[in-house]
Every structure is written in structure tokens, then in C-alpha cells.
Amino acid sequence: MNKALCNTDASEMEKRTKRRWFFGECGVGLAGMATQSLLGKEVGSESSSIEANPLAAKLPHFPAKAKRVIYMFQAGAPSHLELFDNKPELTKSDGKLPPRELLAGYRAAFINPNSTLLGPKFKFEKHGQCGMELSEVLPYTAKIADDICLVRSMQTDAVNHAPAQIMMNTGSQLFGRPSFGSWSLYGLGSECEELPGFVVLTSAKGTSGGASNYGSGFLPTLYGGTPLRSGGDAVLYLSNPKGFDATAQRSSLDAINRLNTLSSTEVGDPDIGARIHSYEMAYRLQTSAPELMDLSKESKETLERYGIKDANESSYARNCLLARRLAERGVRFVQLFHEVWDQHGGLTAGIKTNAADTDRPSAALVQDLRERGLLDDTLVIWGGEFGRTPMVQGGNDGRDHHNRCFSMWFAGGGFKRGYVHGQTDDFGFNVVADPVHVHDLNATLMHLLGFDHTRLTYRFQGRDFRLTDVHGNVQKALLL
Numbered sequence: 469m470n471k472a473l474c475n476t477d478a479s480e481m482e483k484r485t486k487r488r489w490f491f492g493e494c495g496v497g498l499a500g501m502a503t504q505s506l507l508g509k510e511v512g513s514e515s516s517s518i519e520a521n522p523l524a525a526k527l528p529h530f531p532a533k534a535k536r537v538i539y540m541f542q543a544g545a546p547s548h549l550e551l552f553d554n555k556p557e558l559t560k561s562d563g564k565l566p567p568r569e570l571l572a573g574y575r576a577a578f579i580n581p582n583s584t585l586l587g588p589k590f591k592f593e594k595h596g597q598c599g600m601e602l603s604e605v606l607p608y609t610a611k612i613a614d615d616i617c618l619v620r621s622m623q624t625d626a627v628n629h630a631p632a633q634i635m636m637n638t639g640s641q642l643f644g645r646p647s648f649g650s651w652s653l654y655g656l657g658s659e660c661e662e663l664p665g666f667v668v669l670t671s672a673k674g675t676s677g678g679a680s681n682y683g684s685g686f687l688p689t690l691y692g693g694t695p696l697r698s699g700g701d702a703v704l705y706l707s708n709p710k711g712f713d714a715t716a717q718r719s720s721l722d723a724i725n726r727l728n729t730l731s732s733t734e735v736g737d738p739d740i741g742a743r744i745h746s747y748e749m750a751y752r753l754q755t756s757a758p759e760l761m762d763l764s765k766e767s768k769e770t771l772e773r774y775g776i777k778d779a780n781e782s783s784y785a786r787n788c789l790l791a792r793r794l795a796e797r798g799v800r801f802v803q804l805f806h807e808v809w810d811q812h813g814g815l816t817a818g819i820k821t822n823a824a825d826t827d828r829p830s831a832a833l834v835q836d837l838r839e840r841g842l843l844d845d846t847l848v849i850w851g852g853e854f855g856r857t858p859m860v861q862g863g864n865d866g867r868d869h870h871n872r873c874f875s876m877w878f879a880g881g882g883f884k885r886g887y888v889h890g891q892t893d894d895f896g897f898n899v900v901a902d903p904v905h906v907h908d909l910n911a912t913l914m915h916l917l918g919f920d921h922t923r924l925t926y927r928f929q930g931r932d933f934r935l936t937d938v939h940g941n942v943q944k945a946l947l948l
Contacts, residue, residue: 522690522741523665525657528918533882533948534847535659537652537917538791538802538837540830541849543633543675544809545874547856547867549896550819552875553620554592554601557894558858562587566859570897577627577869578812579861585895586860586867589816598886605823608831609877614886615834615843617878617946621890621899624854624871624906629810632853632871633677638685639910639935646685646926648910649801651935652917653691655924660798662756664694667799669787672808682803686928689739693803696757696790721747760793773836775828785829792836795846809852813862834879843880847916851876858895873899876909882916882947889946904943911940916947 549555563584571581590603596613609616626632631641638645646654649666658665668682675681682693725744732740763771763779766789775785784806791802806826811818830850837843855874856867873892879885891901914921914935921940925932 521661522688523653523658525659526655528656529920529923530918532916532918533845534880534916534918535656535845536795536798536800536802537649537847537849537881537913538795538804538833539649539847539849540788540791540804540826540833540851541633541637541675541681541806542809542826542852543677543805543807544629544811545632545852545854545856545869546809546822547811547815547819548620548873548875548892549588549856549858549867550590550815551603551606551823552618552877553873553892553896555588555858555892555894555896558585558896559587561585561895566895566897570893570895576857576859579857579859579868581859583857583859583861585858586864589819589865596886598888600886600888603823605820606827608828612831612834612879615838615879617883617885617887617889618875619877619889619904619909619946620873620875620892621901621903622851622855622874622876622906622909623899623903624874627854627869627871629676629853629869630678632869633675634680636853636906637677637681639907639937643680644685645933646687646691646935647680647682647693648913648935649682649693649803650684650687650691651914651924652801654687654926655919656800656917658798658800660800662752663760663794663797663799664753665799666691666693666801666803667794668693668695668803668805669790670695670805671782671784671787672806675805675807681805686933687926690741693801696761756797760790760797763789770836774832784825785832788829788833789836792833792840792842795837795842796840811856811866812868813866815862815865815867837880845881847881847883847913848879849876849913850878855896858897870897872897878946884946884948887946889943902945904946905939907936907939908941908943910935912943912946915942 549558565582566585574581590605592601592603594601595610598614600613600618602610602613624632624635626635626641634643635641637647653665666682684690684692724747728740728744732744763776763786766779770789771779774789776783776789779786784804787804791804794802808822808825834843834848837846837848852874854869854871857870859868860866861868873896889902890899890904892898893900911921914924921934921936921942925934927933
């Protein structure tokens, strides 16, 4: 009996060994095909520019208006009613109950929908030749009114921060989907070999959605965003330890890469190629990152324009200047995260502080890009995950989450200049003209980068996925 069992086990082991050999060595199994798809070559081939640099620049589906993206993500949800969408009727209705028909079928995130209306806290004036109405707390944005496209009719599905942020950045409320930055890098590759193709800069407290806002999801990990720290080494452990010089570092890395290359040939795991690339990128970062983060060569006038008081101190303003420096160096996608806008109470003081911290550097970035000839082919995006209710929360000075309408602005990259799109009702509660859903926005951004959003896909778990899922229409009214 025991002998029979041993013979059966041996036979089964032989079958498993043959299966492993077939899938691991023949290069025709799932792993082999995945590697060929990623690297664009036969497994084991010694010559491939894609393998040498899997992020090599690629051509889009059609000629693009934009070559790169700078996304200033104002996490926490800025109040459109205090910043971009003037509502005189809401001012007149301050302290009154909302019309009953307005709230039919409506559910707020936290407050009772029958809370009284709250009039806007700041005055609005018209600016630029276009006559764009903007809040008095945005004096610097007012100076670039003729450069920006203001959309007042944004809509989203989510009503809480984490899912709304993830939806804004990945097109889905579910964790695990690739971010807009990752899709951009996947489609276009990178024009910079010394820095990551997708860089993340964070000020304030980060984001509720965390790394999912800039992660690669089910795309290969090399397409994910790389956070750069504002203090010390730009990336942890970037500096060599004492006694370990550049020659030893290069020799060690060469040895590791040879072992990884042998393993990639045998196993056919595309993540090994990503690992080789990440090691090489880390090596190059040891030189390029310190130079990037050093603002000492920037002029006094430039620092003043951005409102930077201390060039070594972490701030949103410093990150805006770093975004310009990254764009100059060919980085494909730069995303700034600044989560300070969640004013459930203390709305007046909070908006004043937040606007003071972000208005000047945001506008300076647009001006700086324009003067350096970079604005026309750079997509600049400013906005958060949703808006705020016209009803009051937190006593008499706060607003709840609101997904039915909110405002964002855009500059460069093929967007119209000095243009206002969309309209909300008298209370800033519903969109009444030209709605733009998050999926529509993402379809439009992909279009400006040269992609048909329905064709930029990645097959995962038996299905072709895309940034816009099964939705989205290009909003041609926003484009030049």
C-alpha cells in the first residue's frame, strides 16, 4: 500500500514538474506571453530598447495638444460658493429653509438637508478681458483669468472624501484601479531618464484616499507615482551610507541586475523587468534628485512670485515651483496633493487661510509656464473631489459635502482661455446647463494627450479596463 502511494506520488510529481517546465521554460505560457507583451520582445532575447527602458516615450493615437500634466489636487473639496460660483440669490436667502422641491430625493453626507441656507462669505468681481467672476480671496487667480478655463458644472458620484478622491483620480470609487497619472505614463512613456515619469508632491496632510490616488493599480508597478519628500533625501535612503562609494554602488547594482535578468529569462515575470528599471532609476536619482530639489539657483524674483519665504521649507508654494522644474526636465505627470479644504465649520477663516496659501503659487505656476513657453503643451489642472452644500453645517459657518456640482479650472494643453463653462441653479445646488461628469473630464484629458479614451486599455482578469470604464464623452466645448 505504501509502495503504491509512493509510486502515485512520484507520478504526480513528474506531471507537476513537466507542467512547471512547460510554463516556465517554453516562453509560451501565461507568464511568457505577459512578458512578451510588456517588453515587446521574445523572452530571452538580448536586444530590446523597450526592455532597456520600459518607460521609453511612445506615440499616442493621434497628434496631441498636451505633452505633460501638472495636477494641483485640492483635497478636502474647496467650496465653489466661496471661490468660483457667485450666487446673489443665495445671499438673499441666507438663514432661510431651502425650497422643498429643491431637496426632493436628496441625501446629504452628514447634515439634515432641511438645514437653512448659508449665503456666500465673500464678494465676487469680474476680471480680465473675459469678465470672469471670481472671489475676492483669489486676487492672483484673477490675474490669470484670461489664461484659464473655468468649469462650474462638474459632477461626481461619491459623497465622501476617500471614494470621491479615488474616483477623481482613477475613474472608480473602488480601490485598486490605475490612476490618471499611471494611465498617462502607460500610454505615453517618459521623456526623462533621470527622474520618474510620474512624480507626487504632498503638502499639508496628504489625502484621505492615500496612495490609491496615484498608484498603478493592476498596471505594472513601474507606472505608479513616485512621492518625493520635501525634507532630507527626496526619496528615503537615496544617499549612500558611509564607506559605500559610487563605484561600489555601481558594481553592486550591476551584479543584482545580472541576477535579475537571468531570473527574468527563466521565470518570465514582468515584475522583474520593473524591478530592474526601478533599481536603475534609484541610482540615477542619487544625482538628479538633489539638483532638482535645490532652489538656490532660482532668482529672488521667482521665489517672490510663488510666495516662497524659505526655499528649504516644505510648502505648497515650493511644490508648485518644483512642478515647473519637473516639467522643464521632461517629467510626464506631476501631481500636487494639498488636503486642507474640508470646512464643515470655520468656513470663513478656513477659506481665507487656504486661499492665501494656494492662490498665489497656483497662479504663479501658470504665469511661469507661459513665460517659458511650456504652457501651450502642458495640461494644468486645479480642483478637488467635490463641492460644498448651500446649506449650513457647524452652527452658522460650515458646509457639508456636495457632489451634484462643483468647480475646477484648467490652463494650457488645448483648453480654451478666458472661458467659463456650465451653469448651476440660483443656490449652487444643481447643474442646469452643460454638466461635466468626472468620466467626461477624464475622456477630455485623454483626448488632449492624444488618446481615444475607449482604446487606451489594459486587459486584467479577462476584461479590458480603461480610465473612463464604460463611460465618458469628450467635452469639445472646452477645447480650442
